[in-house]
Structure formats: structure tokens, C-alpha cells
Amino acid sequence: MSGLEIRRLRVTFDGFTAVDGVDLDVRPGDLRFLIGPNGAGKTTLVDAVTGLVKAEGSARFGGEELLGRSVHRIARSGIGRTFQTATVFEELTVLQNLDIAAGAGRGVWTMLRRRKGVPEPVARALETVGLTELADSPAGTLAHGQKQWLEIGMLLVQDVRLLLLDEPVAGMSHDERQATGELLQRISEERTVVVIEHDMDFMRSFARSVSVLHAGKVLSEGTVAEVQADPKVQEVYLGHAAAEATADVAVQEA
Amino acid sequence: MTVILGQTFTGISIGAVLLLIALGLSLTFGQMNVINMAHGEFIMAGAYTTYVLQKSIAGAGISLLVALPVAFLVSGALGALLEWLLIRRLYLRPLDTLLVTWGVSLMLQQLARDIFGAPNVQTRAPDVLTGNITLIGGDDPLTVANSRLFILGLAVAAVVALSLTLRLTPLGRRIRAVVQNRDLAEVSGISTSTVDRTAFFIGSGLAGVAGVALTLVGPIGPTMGTNVIIDAFLVIVVGGIGQLKGTVIVAFVLGVLQSVLEYSTTVSVAKVLVLVGIVAFLQWRPQGLYTLRTRSLV
Amino acid sequence: MNLLKGPSARAAAGFAGAAVVLFAIAPLALSDFRLGLLAKYLCVAIVAVGICLAWGRGGLLTLGQGVFFGLGGYAMAMHLKIADAGPGNLPDFMQLYGTATELPWWWKPFANPLFALAATVLLPMAVAALLGSFIFRRRVKGAYFAILSQALAAAFAIWLIGQQATTGGTNGLTDIQGFFGYALDDPVNQRMVYFVIAAVLLLLMALARQLIQSRYGELLVAVRDSEERVRFLGYDPANVKLVAYVVAAGMAGLAGALFVPAVGIISPALIGIVPSIEFVIGAAVGGRASLVGAVLGAIAVAWAKTALSEEFPAAWTYFQGLLFIVALAFLPGGLASLAGIVRRRRAAAEKKPAVIPVGEAA
Numbered sequence: 001m002s003g004l005e006i007r008r009l010r011v012t013f014d015g016f017t018a019v020d021g022v023d024l025d026v027r028p029g030d031l032r033f034l035i036g037p038n039g040a041g042k043t044t045l046v047d048a049v050t051g052l053v054k055a056e057g058s059a060r061f062g063g064e065e066l067l068g069r070s071v072h073r074i075a076r077s078g079i080g081r082t083f084q085t086a087t088v089f090e091e092l093t094v095l096q097n098l099d100i101a102a103g104a105g106r107g108v109w110t111m112l113r114r115r116k117g118v119p120e121p122v123a124r125a126l127e128t129v130g131l132t133e134l135a136d137s138p139a140g141t142l143a144h145g146q147k148q149w150l151e152i153g154m155l156l157v158q159d160v161r162l163l164l165l166d167e168p169v170a171g172m173s174h175d176e177r178q179a180t181g182e183l184l185q186r187i188s189e190e191r192t193v194v195v196i197e198h199d200m201d202f203m204r205s206f207a208r209s210v211s212v213l214h215a216g217k218v219l220s221e222g223t224v225a226e227v228q229a230d231p232k233v234q235e236v237y238l239g240h241a242a243a244e245a246t247a248d249v250a251v252q253e254a
Numbered sequence: 255m256t257v258i259l260g261q262t263f264t265g266i267s268i269g270a271v272l273l274l275i276a277l278g279l280s281l282t283f284g285q286m287n288v289i290n291m292a293h294g295e296f297i298m299a300g301a302y303t304t305y306v307l308q309k310s311i312a313g314a315g316i317s318l319l320v321a322l323p324v325a326f327l328v329s330g331a332l333g334a335l336l337e338w339l340l341i342r343r344l345y346l347r348p349l350d351t352l353l354v355t356w357g358v359s360l361m362l363q364q365l366a367r368d369i370f371g372a373p374n375v376q377t378r379a380p381d382v383l384t385g386n387i388t389l390i391g392g393d394d395p396l397t398v399a400n401s402r403l404f405i406l407g408l409a410v411a412a413v414v415a416l417s418l419t420l421r422l423t424p425l426g427r428r429i430r431a432v433v434q435n436r437d438l439a440e441v442s443g444i445s446t447s448t449v450d451r452t453a454f455f456i457g458s459g460l461a462g463v464a465g466v467a468l469t470l471v472g473p474i475g476p477t478m479g480t481n482v483i484i485d486a487f488l489v490i491v492v493g494g495i496g497q498l499k500g501t502v503i504v505a506f507v508l509g510v511l512q513s514v515l516e517y518s519t520t521v522s523v524a525k526v527l528v529l530v531g532i533v534a535f536l537q538w539r540p541q542g543l544y545t546l547r548t549r550s551l552v
Numbered sequence: 553m554n555l556l557k558g559p560s561a562r563a564a565a566g567f568a569g570a571a572v573v574l575f576a577i578a579p580l581a582l583s584d585f586r587l588g589l590l591a592k593y594l595c596v597a598i599v600a601v602g603i604c605l606a607w608g609r610g611g612l613l614t615l616g617q618g619v620f621f622g623l624g625g626y627a628m629a630m631h632l633k634i635a636d637a638g639p640g641n642l643p644d645f646m647q648l649y650g651t652a653t654e655l656p657w658w659w660k661p662f663a664n665p666l667f668a669l670a671a672t673v674l675l676p677m678a679v680a681a682l683l684g685s686f687i688f689r690r691r692v693k694g695a696y697f698a699i700l701s702q703a704l705a706a707a708f709a710i711w712l713i714g715q716q717a718t719t720g721g722t723n724g725l726t727d728i729q730g731f732f733g734y735a736l737d738d739p740v741n742q743r744m745v746y747f748v749i750a751a752v753l754l755l756l757m758a759l760a761r762q763l764i765q766s767r768y769g770e771l772l773v774a775v776r777d778s779e780e781r782v783r784f785l786g787y788d789p790a791n792v793k794l795v796a797y798v799v800a801a802g803m804a805g806l807a808g809a810l811f812v813p814a815v816g817i818i819s820p821a822l823i824g825i826v827p828s829i830e831f832v833i834g835a836a837v838g839g840r841a842s843l844v845g846a847v848l849g850a851i852a853v854a855w856a857k858t859a860l861s862e863e864f865p866a867a868w869t870y871f872q873g874l875l876f877i878v879a880l881a882f883l884p885g886g887l888a889s890l891a892g893i894v895r896r897r898r899a900a901a902e903k904k905p906a907v908i909p910v911g912e913a914a
Contacts, residue, residue: 050784070788071783071784072783072784072785072786072787075783075784075785075786076786080784087778087781089773089774089778089781090777091773091777092773092774092777097774099767099770100767100770100771100774100782100785101785103767103771104785104786104787105786106767110767111767111768111771112763112766112767112768113766113767114765114766114767115767154785158785158786283695287695289695289698289699340877340881343881344881347884348694348695349611349613349695349698350880350881352613352695352698353613353832353876354876354877354880354881356829356876357872357874357875357876357880358873358876358877359873360870360872360876361869361873361874363869364866364870367866368866480825484702484703484706484825487699487702487703488699488703491696491699491700521710521714522710522711522713522714523711523714525706525707525710525711526707526708526710526711529704529707532703533683533686533687533700536686536687536690536692536696536700537690540690540691540692
């Protein structure tokens with residue numbers, strides 16, 4: 001069985017090329033981190049795969065072509081994603097959030113009736129992400145980290161085979177990061193996980209493989225150690241850091 | 255041939271009126287995303303300002319010229335007041351803003367009824383503007399009312415002024431900064447609340463100018479705002495938000511369309527057909543003719 | 553045992569109470585004239601049930617419910633006018649304005665009572681389905697949707713006014729005498745119409761409640777709060793919204809159809825921009841997301857309008873404007889949310905009595 005295969009993917013916005021001919025392979029069961037400076041095209045790449053922006057080239061998952069399909073059809077073929085800011089349905093309870101996520105294939109009759117009890121997959125997802133206790137709380141009252149876990153739980157009940165997570169640990173405390181990392185490792189045993197991340201410590205602790213994006217292209221790919229040893233990566237990151245340092249000085253002087 | 259030209263010119267002058275009415279909205283709705291249903295009543299305020307000035311200033315021509323800046327200030331002040339009282343509390347709830355400002359519009363209409371009476375009133379157009387210009391002579395002449403030409407000129411002048419303000423002045427740069435990224439503008443030291451209020455002042459002031467123009471083509475009454483506001487919003491919806499050129503093009507296109515359809519059917523059927531056309535157009539371009547592309551989710 | 557507890561039991565008790573009020577107390581306590589007015593308010597409340605579903609739950613600000621109300625109303629009135637005229641005769645207004653010697657083709661099917669009855673609900677639903685599928689599929693939403701629906705109301709009213717010979721123009725279809733064989737000037741029959749309206753209102757409230765509490769209802773709220781997110785879960789939000797919009801349109805159509813025998817008239821002035829927005833204000837004041845709140849709000853605002861507008865038209869307009877402002881700017885959940893706010897305050901006060909000063913808690 002094949003995982004995610006991206007070939008010559010290009011995304012342009014009004015003449016600006018955000019993703020410029022990316023080739024990317026993620027094996028099933030991988031926990032792949034996508035890293036790169038701001039504007040490298042990481043989020044746009046995920047947007048293209050999930051049908052949010054138009055793209056040229058090819059993106060296949062499990063042998064099925066994804067480009068050109070509508071967002072909800074891509075979602076139904078087993079691909080789920082999260083966003084930089086956690087988007088859960090704040091006015092619904094945790095249980096209702098998960099139940100909705102579990103139900104895209106429900107028939108009309110089931111939809112028009114009330115939910116009775118907790119469906120099996122929902123109960124399992126609650127357990128996995130550790131929110132069983134909070135099942136009946138409105139999602140809006142959850143802490144930031146818990147909302148991210150709820151989002152991941154929603155992908156689990158959807159039974160997605162590919163999870164695309166956009167900065168899942170941004171704004172989390174150290175303990176929450178640790179818990180999230182372990183959660184991702186557990187999940188990736190059965191599914192394919194792609195994580196966009198800026199946090200290098202988090203990446204070093206949990207990534208099985210890494211792709212570095214820069215200016216819309218794949219700069220380097222491999223294990224954490226391989227990527228860190230790559231001189232091209234060092235140049236981009238050092239160059240980037242140097243530019244930032246200059247900017248800091250400029251701000252202080254102003 | 256003359257018929258086609260005549261209908262086209264009628265359409266252009268309808269378009270000029272639409273443009274004047276919608277121009278202020280392109281700032282308040284298009285740039286700031288505030289749906290102000292009381293915009294129509296700011297137009298009405300501009301028209302009544304003209305009426306009041308004409309009673310106190312003898313010459314119709316002078317009073318009209320004086321009315322332009324005064325109406326701008328009167329309606330602009332009303333707009334700034336509305337922004338301060340209500341709208342600033344509602345920036346994150348556009349649909350509620352729509353209904354709240356509808357309430358304001360009801361109250362302003364009643365206020366006009368209480369002050370000026372329910373029946374429509376008329377202003378006297380200056381002599382220069384009452385005549386016609388003959389564009390094509392001969393057996394089948396094409397004439398155009400001077401007042402229509404004046405409105406066209408006013409619309410063009412207003413567009414140029416607004417566009418230069420947005421492009422060249424520090425205020426315009428601030429407005430565009432706030433539109434594009436409110437938080438970033440705020441941390442860059444721009445007082446977003448001042449910018450909001452100023453933009454609202456200008457947008458509402460333009461409604462006042464439109465009101466002055468409307469006195470030349472029709473009666474002044476408490477419900478004159480309601481009659482035009484929906485058309486004005488449709489111009490923005492079709493034109494796309496955040497861009498002046500969409501508003502300009504669509505105002506004239508809708509004007510000509512309306513005029514041509516009216517000629518070949520009836521006024522009421524033309525209205526329905528224009529709306530059907532708009533829904534069909536939005537199938538093709540749901541974000542309007544021109545739109546600022548961003549990668550934001552919503 | 554569980555039947556006596558929980559929200560279902562409370563709802564059942566509420567329905568029973570409402571039934572007693574509508575079917576026993578109101579007919580005994582009110583004069584024929586007042587009962588007739590109540591029938592009219594209940595029609596507005598039926599529209600509000602749909603608005604609660606589409607706007608309160610689905611976030612679709614439907615500023616064009618007058619169109620569907622009008623379609624239902626005209627469908628019913630056309631049948632009743634044909635029936636009033638008797639076989640072979642033209643409705644009175646057509647003889648007056650028109651040069652036509654026979655019914656226009658699109659009037660003819662309405663001579664059949666079953667067709668007309670079905671059309672009162674199905675016609676608005678079909679129009680809503682057509683329009684909604686265009687609008688929602690292309691993700692026209694929020695303010696754009698509100699403005700388009702308002703423009704639709706304006707265009708429909710203007711079109712009706714323009715077709716005087718076949719729709720009665722500005723006057724509308726007036727002076728309706730009979731309702732499926734019953735003379736409407738007989739107070740007994742007027743009462744019957746009232747009972748029908750009250751029964752329909754309760755029935756539709758039960759239907760709406762079932763929808764709101766179902767999985768669909770939860771999904772609708774999810775679409776309202778984050779449409780994009782729902783799409784990533786594999787649903788098509790356009791369909792979810794379409795259902796609410798079409799159901800609300802059907803309810804408005806039925807309300808319009810029942811309005812005609814209750815009041816005896818349907819006209820463009822009852823369905824244009826202003827009445828369309830007035831349908832919304834009642835629901836907003838009572839509480840858009842709460843079924844009971846929306847219905848009571850609609851009845852209260854319609855009642856206030858009759859009570860105030862005849863004697864103090866100017867004061868009514870100011871009051872109505874203020875209602876919009878206060879209800880939406882300062883109490884977006886409507887009066888129904890007051891109970892929740894008070895409950896939360898009280899709960900907070902009980903939890904940490906020491907923190908909240910006495911003056912503030914009161």
C-alpha cells in the first residue's frame with residue numbers, strides 16, 4: 001500500500017509562486033515533520049493537498065489522485081487536517097464535536113434522530129486523546145491544548161488514514177507538548193501523520209523523518225540527524241537567523 | 255441607432271447615480287466590512303441639507319455648490335456618531351450590525367418625517383442644470399439633460415478624490431493597513447479606532463454628496479434612502495469588496511443593463527431580470543468581480 | 553420513570569401548557585376581534601419558527617422570508633378568489649382592471665384545491681431549494697446572503713406591483729369571502745381558522761424542536777460556527793444549510809397561506825423588504841436560537857405593533873428602531889438569554905459568595 005505521493009506540485013497566487021514543484025513521499029505509518037522558514041510554503045502545501053487552494057501537478061494518497069476534487073470529497077477519502085488556530089465547534093460539547101466528526105457517512109434517517117448514548121469510535125477517541133472526563137463540557141471552555149487534542153480526536157473518529165497537522169503544539173506548555181508528541185507517535189503506528197512545525201525541540205524528540213521546505217521547494221529530506229547535518233539547511237536557517245538578528249537590532253534602534 | 259445610444263446614455267447616468275450612492279459603501283462595507291443600512295438615510299440627510307440650504311440661500315446655483323461640502327460634513331458627522339455609538343461595539347458581528355443599523359435607519363426616517371413632514375419636497379435646480387444638451391442633431395436628435403451630465407461629472411470627481419485619498423495620503427495608507435491586517439496595524443502604532451471612525455466619516459460623507467445629487471433627479475422624502483440602498487449594496491456585492499474599480503465598473507454595467515432591460519420589457523421585470531443576472535454572475539465569481547486574495551481561512 | 557424528568561418532559565409540559573392557553577383560555581378570554589388579531593400574530597410566529605431554525609441555528613440571516621410568505625399567501629388567495637368567483641367567472645379584480653376574458657394559464661391549476669394547498673408549501677420550498685442551491689454551493693454567505701435575500705424580497709414585491717392585471721398590483725388579492733366552502737364573515741368559521749393556525753404552530757414547533765435536537769441540529773450549529781471545519785469533516789455544508797433554508801421557506805409559505813383566511817388579504821406591502829425584516833425582529837427580540845423565545849418574541853412584537861402603531865405611529869417607529877438596536881447590540885441572545893444570564897450569575901454567586909460584593913450580585 002502506498003502513502004502520500006506528491007509530484008511537481010505548484011501553487012500560484014496572482015503571479016506569486018507559493019509552492020514551486022514539490023516532490024514528496026510519505027510512507028504509511030511515517031511521522032513526517034515539515035519544517036522551514038515562514039513563507040516556505042508548508043501550509044500552502046497542506047492547503048493544496050486538502051483541496052483548499054488550486055494546484056498543478058499531482059498529489060495521490062493510497063493511489064488516488066486528490067487534486068481537482070472538492071474539499072469534502074477529499075476529506076471523505078480518508079484525509080484529515082487541523083489548522084494553526086484550533087477550530088472546534090465552541091458551542092457544542094466535546095462529545096457532540098466528536099459525534100459530528102464521526103458521522104459524515106450517516107444516512108438521512110439517522111441524521112434526523114437524536115443521538116442516543118456514545119458511539120463506540122467516539123468513546124475510543126475520547127480515551128485516546130484523554131478527554132473522557134470532559135465529554136459533556138462545551139468545547140469553548142477547553143484549554144488551548146485540550147482543543148488541539150479534541151481536533152486530533154475528531155480526525156481519529158473520522159478514521160482518517162492521513163493526518164495533516166498544522167503547528168499542533170503552538171502555544172502549548174512543556175507537559176502538553178510531551179503528551180501531544182506521545183499521542184502522535186501512538187497514532188502514527190496505524191496511520192500516516194504529517195506535522196508542520198516550527199518547534200525544533202519538539203521535532204527532534206518525535207519526528208521519524210523530516211522534510212525541509214524553502215521558498216516553495218524541498219530543500220532537504222531524511223532523518224532528523226541527516227537533515228541537521230545538511231549544509232544547505234544550515235545555510236537557510238543560519239541565514240534566516242542572521243536576518244532576524246539584524247531586524248531585531250533595527251527595531252531596537254528605531 | 256439613436257435609440258441604442260440614448261438608452262446607453264440613460265444607463266450611464268443611472269450608473270453614475272448608483273456609483274455615487276455605492277461609493278461611500280465601498281469604503282464602509284467594502285473596506286471595513288460594516289453593513290450600514292442607515293447609509294440610505296445619510297443620503298437622505300444630504301438631500302434634506304440641500305433643501306434647507308436652498309431656503310436660506312437665494313441663488314439655486316450657489317446653494318447647490320454650498321450644499322456639497324455641507325452635506326458631506328452633515329452626513330459624515332452622523333456616520334462618525336453612529337460608529338462611535340454603536341458600530342464599534344459590533345465589528346465582529348456583521349449580521350447584527352446590519353439589523354442594528356436598520357433600526358437606526360427606521361428612527362432617522364421617522365425623524366425626517368417629524369421635522370420635514372411625510373410628503374416629498376422638491377428643490378429648484380439651478381438654471382444652468384435645467385436645460386438639455388443636444389449631442390446629435392437632425393431628425394432623430396439625441397439630447398441629454400444637463401443635470402445628468404453634472405451628476406456624471408460629480409461621480410467621476412468623487413471616485414478620483416476617494417481613490418487619491420486612499421493611495422496618496424497618510425490617512426489612506428492607514429486605512430489600507432487596517433483593512434489588510436488590523437492587529438498588525440495596531441501594533442505598528444496606528445490607532446485603529448481613529449482610523450475606523452475617520453473612514454466611516456468619509457464613507458458617510460460621500461452618502462451626503464450623493465444625496466445632493468439625488469435632489470436633481472427626483473423628489474426628497476423620508477423613504478428615499480430605502481429605495482436606493484439595496485441597489486447600492488448589490489453594486490458592492492457584485493463588484494467585490496476591497497477594490498474601487500469593481501464598484502465603478504459594476505455601477506455602470508448595472509445602470510446600462512437596467513436601462514436596456516427597462517426599454518425592452520418593463521421596469522418591474524427589469525428589476526427581477528437584473529437580480530437573476532446578479533445571482534447567475536455570483537455563480538461564476540462568488541467573491542465579486544475583483545477581490546483581494548488572501549490565504550485567510552474565512 | 554425517566555419520562556417524568558429531563559428536557560423532554562419539560563418540553564412536553566410546555567407543549568401541553570401552550571395547548572391549554574391557545575385552545576382553551578384564549579378563545580374564552582378574548583373577543584372575536586381580539587382572537588382574530590391573535591390568529592394573525594400566530595402566523596407571524598410560524599414564520600419565526602423557521603427563522604429560528606435558519607438564522608438562530610444555521611446562521612443564515614434570511615431577510616427575504618416575505619417572499620416565501622407571499623408565495624404561500626398568493627397561492628392560497630388565488631384559489632380562494634377563483635372559488636369566490638364561482639365556476640366560469642373571473643375573480644372580481646380581473647374584471648375590473650383586466651381585458652382578459654379568461655384566467656391566465658398560471659392561475660388555472662390553482663382552481664384545484666389540492667393543488668393550491670400543496671403549492672402553498674411546496675412552491676416556496678422549491679423556490680428556496682433552487683435559489684439556495686445556487687447561492688450556498690458557490691459559498692455565498694454571511695452578509696452577501698442577507699443582502700441577496702433582501703434584494704429578492706424587493707424584486708418580488710416590485711414584480712407583483714407591476715403585474716396589476718393578474719396579481720391585483722399594489723392592492724393585492726383582497727376581499728376574500730370563503731375558505732373551502734366556509735364563509736369567512738361568520739365568527740364561528742373565523743374561530744375555526746384560528747384553531748387551525750394554532751394547531752399548525754404547535755405542530756411546526758414540535759417539528760422544529762425535533763430537528764434542532766437531532767444530529768442534524770447539532771451539525772447545523774457546527775456549520776454556523778465554522779463552515780470550513782465542517783467541510784474538512786467530509787460534509788457538504790451547502791446541503792446542511794439548504795435543508796434549514798428550505799424548511800424555513802416551507803414554514804413561511806404555510807404561514808402566508810393561513811394568514812389569508814385569517815385576515816382576508818395578501819398584498820405586496822405584506823411581503824416586501826420591510827415586512828421581511830419585521831419577521832426577523834420578533835425572533836431577534838425573543839431570542840433567535842431559542843424556539844420558545846423566537847415564537848413569543850414574534851407574537852409580542854406583532855402585538856406591540858398593532859397596539860402602538862394605530863394610536864402613535866411615530867412613537868411606534870422609534871420604538872421599533874430602538875428594539876432592533878437594544879436587542880441586537882446589547883442582548884444578541886434575545887430575552888430568552890436573560891434566564892441563562894441570571895442563572896449563571898446566581899451559580900457564580902453561590903460558588904464564590906465571598907468574592908462577589910452584595911451590591912453587584914443583586
